[in-house]
Amino acid sequence: MSADTVKAxxxxxxxxxxxxxxxxxxxxxxxxxxxxxGRRVVSTFVPGNLTELLxxxxxxxxxxxxxxxxxxxxxxxxNYIAEAEKQGHSEDVCTYVKCDIGMLKSGNVGPTGVKLPNxxxxxxxxxxxxxxxxxxxxxxQEYQCPVAMLHxxxxxxxxxxxxxxxxxxxxxxxxxIPKLEQVSGRRFDExxxxxxxxxxxxxxxxFVWVLESAKNEPSPIDAYFGGVYYIGPIFTAFRGTSQGVxxxxxxxxxxxxxxxxxxxxxxxxxxxxxQRYRLVVEGPPNWTSFREFWKMFYDxxxxxxxxxxxxxxxxxxxxxxxxxxxxxxxxxEYCLGCYTNLGLPARVDLLxxxxxxxxxxxxxxxxxxxxxxxxxxxxxxLRQLExxxxxxxxxxxxxxxxxxxxxxxxxxxxIESYLQMLEQKRGAGVTA
Amino acid sequence: xxxxxEQILSRAQTLYEDVxxxxxxxxxxxxxxxxxxxYMPIYVPRELIHAAGMLPVGIFGGxxxxxxxxxxxxxxxxxxxxxxxxxxxxxxxxxxxxxGMLFPSICDVIRNLSGMWTMLFPGRYVRYVDLPQxxxxxxxxxxxxxxxxxxxxxxxxLAGGLITDQNLRNSIRIYNQNRxxxxxxxxxxxxxxxLYPIAQVYAVLRAGAVLPPEEHTTMVRRYLEMASQGxxxxxxxxxxxLTGMFCEQPPLALLITLERAGCWIVDDDLLLGLxxxxxxxxxxxxxxxxxxxxxxTQSVATASCYAPDGQRGRWxxxxxRQNRADGVIFCAPSFCDPALLEQPMLVAAxxxxxxxxxxxxxxxxxxxxxxxxxxxxxxxxxxxxxxxA
Numbered sequence: 001m002s003a004d005t006v007k008a009x010x011x012x013x014x015x016x017x018x019x020x021x022x023x024x025x026x027x028x029x030x031x032x033x034x035x036x037x038g039r040r041v042v043s044t045f046v047p048g049n050l051t052e053l054l055x056x057x058x059x060x061x062x063x064x065x066x067x068x069x070x071x072x073x074x075x076x077x078x079n080y081i082a083e084a085e086k087q088g089h090s091e092d093v094c095t096y097v098k099c100d101i102g103m104l105k106s107g108n109v110g111p112t113g114v115k116l117p118n119x120x121x122x123x124x125x126x127x128x129x130x131x132x133x134x135x136x137x138x139x140x141q142e143y144q145c146p147v148a149m150l151h152x153x154x155x156x157x158x159x160x161x162x163x164x165x166x167x168x169x170x171x172x173x174x175x176x177i178p179k180l181e182q183v184s185g186r187r188f189d190e191x192x193x194x195x196x197x198x199x200x201x202x203x204x205x206x207f208v209w210v211l212e213s214a215k216n217e218p219s220p221i222d223a224y225f226g227g228v229y230y231i232g233p234i235f236t237a238f239r240g241t242s243q244g245v246x247x248x249x250x251x252x253x254x255x256x257x258x259x260x261x262x263x264x265x266x267x268x269x270x271x272x273x274x275q276r277y278r279l280v281v282e283g284p285p286n287w288t289s290f291r292e293f294w295k296m297f298y299d300x301x302x303x304x305x306x307x308x309x310x311x312x313x314x315x316x317x318x319x320x321x322x323x324x325x326x327x328x329x330x331x332x333e334y335c336l337g338c339y340t341n342l343g344l345p346a347r348v349d350l351l352x353x354x355x356x357x358x359x360x361x362x363x364x365x366x367x368x369x370x371x372x373x374x375x376x377x378x379x380x381x382l383r384q385l386e387x388x389x390x391x392x393x394x395x396x397x398x399x400x401x402x403x404x405x406x407x408x409x410x411x412x413x414x415i416e417s418y419l420q421m422l423e424q425k426r427g428a429g430v431t432a
Numbered sequence: 433x434x435x436x437x438e439q440i441l442s443r444a445q446t447l448y449e450d451v452x453x454x455x456x457x458x459x460x461x462x463x464x465x466x467x468x469x470x471y472m473p474i475y476v477p478r479e480l481i482h483a484a485g486m487l488p489v490g491i492f493g494g495x496x497x498x499x500x501x502x503x504x505x506x507x508x509x510x511x512x513x514x515x516x517x518x519x520x521x522x523x524x525x526x527x528x529x530x531x532g533m534l535f536p537s538i539c540d541v542i543r544n545l546s547g548m549w550t551m552l553f554p555g556r557y558v559r560y561v562d563l564p565q566x567x568x569x570x571x572x573x574x575x576x577x578x579x580x581x582x583x584x585x586x587x588x589x590l591a592g593g594l595i596t597d598q599n600l601r602n603s604i605r606i607y608n609q610n611r612x613x614x615x616x617x618x619x620x621x622x623x624x625x626x627l628y629p630i631a632q633v634y635a636v637l638r639a640g641a642v643l644p645p646e647e648h649t650t651m652v653r654r655y656l657e658m659a660s661q662g663x664x665x666x667x668x669x670x671x672x673x674l675t676g677m678f679c680e681q682p683p684l685a686l687l688i689t690l691e692r693a694g695c696w697i698v699d700d701d702l703l704l705g706l707x708x709x710x711x712x713x714x715x716x717x718x719x720x721x722x723x724x725x726x727x728x729t730q731s732v733a734t735a736s737c738y739a740p741d742g743q744r745g746r747w748x749x750x751x752x753r754q755n756r757a758d759g760v761i762f763c764a765p766s767f768c769d770p771a772l773l774e775q776p777m778l779v780a781a782x783x784x785x786x787x788x789x790x791x792x793x794x795x796x797x798x799x800x801x802x803x804x805x806x807x808x809x810x811x812x813x814x815x816x817x818x819x820x821a
Contacts, residue, residue, distance in 0.1 A: 088779055090772040092510070092793075097773065126565060126738075130540045133565070133738055134773035140742050141777060149565060149738055151572065154537065156546055156560035167566075167575040174571055343560070344547025369510045372769060376515065376544035379506050384551060397508065 014266060016251040020232055023247065025112065027237050032114035034060055040183050043119040043139065047312050048127030048152050048335035050176070052196040052240035052322070057184035061237050062119055064135070068099040070111035072287030072401030080106060081402055094131045094370045095402040097138065104142055118143050121183045123176065127152040128312075128340030129373045148179040152335045158346025160336045168332035194324035196240030197331075201321045206248035207234050208316045213255050214305040215358055220258035222265040222272070224281045224304035225294040235313030239322075267298045276301030277422055280354045282308045282347075282381065283366040283374050288403040296415050306354035308347065311339035318350075344377045348384050355389045362422050364394040364415070369405050392425065394418035437658040440651060444635035447642055448684070451498050451521065455642045456489050456529045467531040467591060469557075472518070472542050473679040474705045474736060476534045476561050477723055479713075480584050482645060483603040484591035489530060490641030490705070493517040496683040496797045506548070512767040513795045514680040515545045522553065532557030532590055534583075538679060538736040539770050557590060559583065565738040567728045577724045584720065600719035608715065610645045613652045614707045618699065620656060622755045625671070625696035627662045630687045638681075640706045670812040671757045674700040675748060675778065676764030676771040678734050682794050689801040690761065694812035698755040701734060708732055735770035744774065745781020752787050758815045761808065762791035788815055 034041050041060045044050065054061050071077045080102025081095055087105060089098050103109070110116045124136040124147055140147050150171050153164045177188050210230055214223045221227070230251065238244035258264075264272035268291050279297075281304050286293050297304065314320060315337050323330040339347070355363055365382055367375045382393045396414050399405035433441075447455055460466040468487040471478070478488040494500070494517030503520035521527050535546035537560065546560040562579060566572030588595045614637065621628040636655045640648040674690070678701045690697065713726040731737060733747035752760060760782055764771035775791065782789050790811040792804055 088776045090775065092767045093769055093772050124738075130538075130543070130736070131769055131773065134735070134770065137739065137742075137744055138773070138777060141744070141780065147740075147742070149740065151565035151738075153562050153575070154543060154560060156543075156550075156562075163575065163578050167571070170571045170574070171566055174568060175566065343550070344544055345550050347547075348551070367508055369508075372511065372540040372544070375508060376511055376541050377506075377548045379508070380548050380551060 014254050016247060016254055017229070019247050019250055020229060023233060023238060023243055028110055028112040028114050031060060031062060031110065031116055034117045040120040041117050042121045042123050042180070042183065043136070044123040045125050045127065045129070045132050046235050047129065047338040047340055048125040048150070049235070049239075049313065050123065050125060050150075050331055050335075051237060052193055052200055053172075053176070053180065053331060054123070055196055055240055056189055056193040057180045057186050059121075059180065059184050062116060063236055064100045064139075065096055066236055067103060067110055067116070068096040068401050069287045071099055071103060073290055074111050075288065075403075076103075076111065077288060077401035078403050094135075095400050096370060097131060097135045099401045100135070101138060101142075104139075119145055121145060121179060122147045124149045125152065125335060126150060127335050128154070128338055128342075129371075131373070146179060146183075148176045150176055150335070152341060154343070155336060155341055155346065156343040158342050158349070160333055164336055165329055165332045168335055169328045172328050172331065190327055193327045197322040197324040197327055199242060199245050200240045201323070203234055203239065203244045203248045204314075204316045204321050206245075206252045207231075209252055210248070210255055211306070211310065211317050213259060216259055217278075217359070218262065218264045218275045219278065219303050219305050220255050220263060220265065222267070222294075222298075222304050223310060224285065224307040225267075225290070225297065226265050227304070227307055227310040228285060231310050231313060265303060267294065269295070269298070272298050272301075272303060274301050275303045277361045277419055278303060278305045278359060280304070280306045280351060280358065280360045280363040281366060282351055282363065282378065284309045284312075284368055284371060284400060285366065286368070286398040286406050287401050288399075289406045289408060292408060293398075293406075293411070296412050300416065300419050302415075302419060305358040305360055308339055308351060311350075314338055315350075340373045344381065348381050348388075351381070351385055352388050355385065355391050360391060361426070362392050362394065362418070364396065364418065367395065367397045369397070369399045370402070371400065392418075392421065434658055434661075437655065440655050440658070441632055441635060444632075444639045444651070447639045448635050449497055450642075451494050452526050453489065453529050453642065456487060459487055459644065460529065465592065468529060469532045469534060469587070469590070470527060470530040471534040471705075472536060472538075472545070473703075474536060474538050474734065475563065475708045475731070476536050476705070477580060477583065477727075478645070479600060479603040479607050479719075479723060480580065480587050480595070482606065483584075483595045483599040484587040484593065486531070486587065486591050487644060490703075491518055491521070491527070491533070492638075492641060492681050492703075493796050494521055495681060496685070496799060498797075500797075510767055512541060512680055512765050513797060514765070515541055517796065518545065519548070519552075522549070532559070534559050534561050536561040537563050539768075541769070542679070557586070559586060563727070563737075567740060569725065569728060573724050573728055576727055577720055580720050580723055597719055601715055604713045604719060604722065605715045606645050606649075608712045610640065610649045610652075611707050611709060612712070613649050613656065614640075617652055617656050618707070620660060622698045624660075624666070625698055626664045626666050628659050630691050630697050631684055632659065634684060634687055634702060637703050637706060641703070668816065669694045669696045670759060670815040671696045671698045671755065672812070673698060673748065673751050673755060673757045673760045674702070674763050675760060676762050676768070676775070677702050678704040678736075678771070680765040680768065680796050682763065682765075683796060683798055686763075686794055686798060686801055686804060689805045690763075690808050693805045693808035694816075695761070695808055698757050699751045701732075704732060704734060735774035744777040748778050749781055749785050749787065752782075752785075758819060759788035759790070759811065761811065762789060764791075764793055766793045766795050788819070
């Protein structure tokens with residue numbers, strides 16, 4: 001039951017896709033030229049990233065998670081992981097880390113084939129993931145460069161308290177900004193930062209509009225598989241830039257048009273025609289078999305209308321915006337509010353809201369071996385969500401970038417069985 | 433064996449084997465209104481619980497003494513064992529004796545376990561203890577003072593009273609005594625490990641997870657005095673430092689296996705939270721400030737704490753030197769992110785100093801030790817036969 005769900009003849013690159021490809025290509029090229037142009041680069045993480053702050057010093061961010069996932073999508077990660085394990089890294093730990101270390105040990109050629117520069121600083125934005133801390137301690141030994149540590153308190157009860165903000169702002173003032181000044185040779189310019197934050201907020205408005213477009217039926221977007229493309233610029237190097245603003249403006253226009261025409265999301269095989277199941281997904285995707293994984297959904301007519309993964313770089317759809325009038329506090333609140341920095345009860349609350357607000361037929365948890373921050377507690381989340389919403393949940397297991405942990409037959413079987421169960425319940429008129 | 437030491441060890445062993453926390457229930461029953469607060473590894477400020485008149489209870493999972501019936505249903509296969517046995521303890525009612533739980537920030541597993549606790553046991557007191565990773569007194573210190581003050585208020589509320597400054601200073605003094613005697617035990621063992629077999633040392637230490645600190649200090653002191661008079665003779669074994677066991681604890685049989693394989697364990701990071709501070713917490717002045725400062729400046733080095741100086745592994749090399757160890761055994765729980773991510777950095781530090789090492793993994797309920805015995809035995813033999821010394 002697959003062919004009729006996607007209309008292959010409509011395969012085409014939309015303008016936003018072309019724009020994004022160009023943005024990312026230019027970005028990696030600029031990293032490749034950084035040394036000859038005398039530009040300084042700073043490695044940092046996606047959750048709680050301080051892109052505008054870095055850009056305000058004319059520093060270029062490098063994001064090891066993005067390098068790892070790009071390596072996964074381009075089938076490079078298996079060799080990198082093998083290289084890291086050969087060097088003594090345990091098979092039990094995060095494969096993003098091992099992919100990054102393996103890439104470094106293999107010559108540090110980035111996913112687009114451009115050799116990446118060594119970072120001048122490691123900005124350890126310790127937000128929602130313990131592994132980040134060890135990751136950059138490992139990298140520090142390799143690069144022998146300074147580290148700026150930003151400890152972002154965990155929101156166990158899901159609320160940002162004033163003293164959390166004070167703690168993060170204090171660290172920005174005493175630890176992060178002085179090191180950025182040192183590396184860049186420039187003084188901190190708060191006005192410049194504010195200008196960038198204004199651009200961020202502008203892009204964030206359009207980004208939220210895009211995410212919420214999935215409330216339409218049919219949904220014009222896939223908020224998980226398509227969503228990972230939509231989050232690209234705003235979660236990484238393009239927040240606070242005019243290119244980022246332009247990307248989301250174009251994307252919004254395209255989706256407006258899709259809604260007007262009653263079209264579904266664009267998949268790698270064309271426009272999705274028939275939407276039989278509206279799903280919410282918790283957890284990151286698998287990158288090594290990303291298209292194959294997505295196809296398992298769209299072949300069955302399953303569209304993802306909301307996902308938690310698209311919130312790891314900020315909960316904009318719950319109202320957060322970068323605020324140019326209170327720049328450092330706003331950055332602190334951004335770091336604190338990222339999805340994986342929320343306690344489990346708050347995560348369950350959020351997913352429950354998504355299931356209700358997006359009128360989902362079901363929800364699927366993709367539990368990845370690499371990420372304890374996401375994965376620990378997901379089996380309880382499954383039960384809690386089923387109890388609270390009456391909507392049945394599915395559970396699959398894979399990994400981020402280690403292809404050994406993506407078992408296509410098993411995963412496909414589970415997804416199909418799960419969707420058949422939804423179908424049967426629907427046929428029987430059962431909602432709970 | 434000396435009857436007195438036998439009595440101490442019997443008591444310690446009983447406490448170790450007791451997964452029903454009967455000793456805690458007994459302590460509570462001795463006076464009306466007594467309460468007990470559980471805590472997960474590695475470090476929580478136990479002084480604040482004690483100062484409120486409550487009993488701090490270390491929850492180190494169920495080890496190899498608990499059958500997991502429901503706990504496995506809450507965790508994927510690639511997650512370490514301690515959360516599943518801890519959930520099992522709770523779901524089976526064994527932790528009903530506790531009036532609250534503290535979950536310190538050592539890794540994502542223990543962190544998320546705090547959220548699971550909140551959802552599974554609504555109405556029970558749960559607190560995530562966010563330890564600072566910034567060690568500047570004006571920044572991380574200020575944050576930690578605030579956290580300590582909040583925990584103090586919580587503990588006072590749970591106990592139904594106030595925690596006076598004098599109460600807190602008194603508790604600091606009592607825990608200083610406890611940590612001091614444990615340091616003495618470690619020092620004595622390092623000097624004459626044949627007098628302090630690991631099975632005895634571990635059981636006596638582990639009793640500190642459930643006994644009031646005053647009682648535990650007495651137990652350790654008496655054990656130290658008596659064991660030092662033992663008649664065992666030194667044997668030709670390799671002196672090793674064990675590392676990686678700061679959270680999920682290995683089964684006792686594994687530790688005994690290492691000794692039987694020809695190793696004297698002269699230092700380790702077992703039950704690290706019981707001896708978290710390397711020195712004394714000042715007993716006079718502002719108690720909260722003293723606890724905060726002690727955390728910033730006197731904490732042991734371990735994988736879950738950021739090392740601003742980048743000197744990962746220095747502490748391990750120092751431990752080898754100070755204890756005249758011949759080598760290091762990395763002995764980490766399977767799927768333990770902090771220990772396993774840290775390990776390559778520690779290995780590099782040892783190799784720079786030409787210190788031999790070996791490594792294996794365990795789970796708290798590991799039951800087969802033949803391979804470990806063979807590996808540890810080969811390691812010990814190779815050190816004795818081939819080391820430059």
